[in-house]
Amino acid sequence: MIIGLMGYAGAGKSEVARHLCKRHGFVAPHIGRPLKQMLAALLREIGYDESTIVRFVDGDLKRDLIPELGITSTEAQQTLGTEWGRDCVRADFWLHLWLAKIDRVIRDGGHVVQESVRFANEVAALRQRGALLVEVQRPGVGPLSDHPSEVLPGEPDLLFQNDGTLNELHLRAANLAGKIRALEDKNKKGTDFGTFSGLSVPKPQY
Structure with missing residues (x-):
C-alpha cells in the first residue's frame, strides 16, 4: 500500500x-532526497559544517536566508526541483x-x-x-x-x-x-x- x-x-x-x-x-x-543532497553538496562547497548543513537542508534553518545564495533552503530546493529538474530536464x-x-x-x-x-x-x-x-x-x-x-x-x-x-x-x-x-x-x-x-x-x- x-x-x-x-x-x-x-x-x-x-x-x-x-x-x-x-x-x-x-x-x-x-x-525530494536528490534535491537535499544537491543543496547539501553546494553548502559543503561553500564551507558550512555538517551540523549547519543539516539544519539548513531539513531542519530549523530551512526557511532562513542562506547569505551566500540570497534565498532560503526551501526556495533553493523548489527551484532545483521545478525550474531546473522539471522545466529544463523533463x-x-x-x-x-x-x-x-x-x-x-x-x-x-x-x-x-x-x-x-x-x-x-x-x-x-x-x-x-x-x-x-x-x-x-x-x-x-x-x-x-x-x-x-x-x-x-x-x-x-x-x-x-x-x-x-x-x-x-x-x-x-x-x-x-x-x-x-x-x-x-x-x-x-x-x-x-x-x-x-x-x-x-x-x-x-x-
Whole structure:
C-alpha cells in the first residue's frame, strides 16, 4: 500500500510520515532526497559544517536566508526541483527516479508513505498504483508563496486534521494505518474512513 500525503508546509506531513515509519512499518523514500543532497553538496562547497548543513537542508534553518545564495533552503530546493529538474530536464524527472525505488518496495510487500506529493503527474502515478491520497490540514497554515509547488496537486481521498497536540496527531496517524490495513484485508474500496476522529472524506465541491 502507498499513502501519498499532500498539504502546505507546516501542516504536519513529515510528522505523520515519521510516525507511520517508526510505529507501523512504512518506509518513506522522499521524492525530494536528490534535491537535499544537491543543496547539501553546494553548502559543503561553500564551507558550512555538517551540523549547519543539516539544519539548513531539513531542519530549523530551512526557511532562513542562506547569505551566500540570497534565498532560503526551501526556495533553493523548489527551484532545483521545478525550474531546473522539471522545466529544463523533463517534467517527470524526479518522479521517474522515485518510482523506481517504491516499485521495488511494493513488489517485496512493503508499505510506502510519500510525505510530499506536489504535482499532478505525481498524483496520477500514485493513483495508477492504487495509492491513498491524504491531505494533512492544520489551522492557520497556507501556501508560503506563489511557487507552483505550493499549489495542492489534486483532490485527496481523505482529510487528516492536525488541530490538536502532537500525541493526538500520532493517534490519528495510527488510526490511518489501521484503516489502511483494514482496507487491504477486505481488498475493496468504500471503507468508512469517517468513523475515526481526525479523518474524514472530503465533501464534494459544487
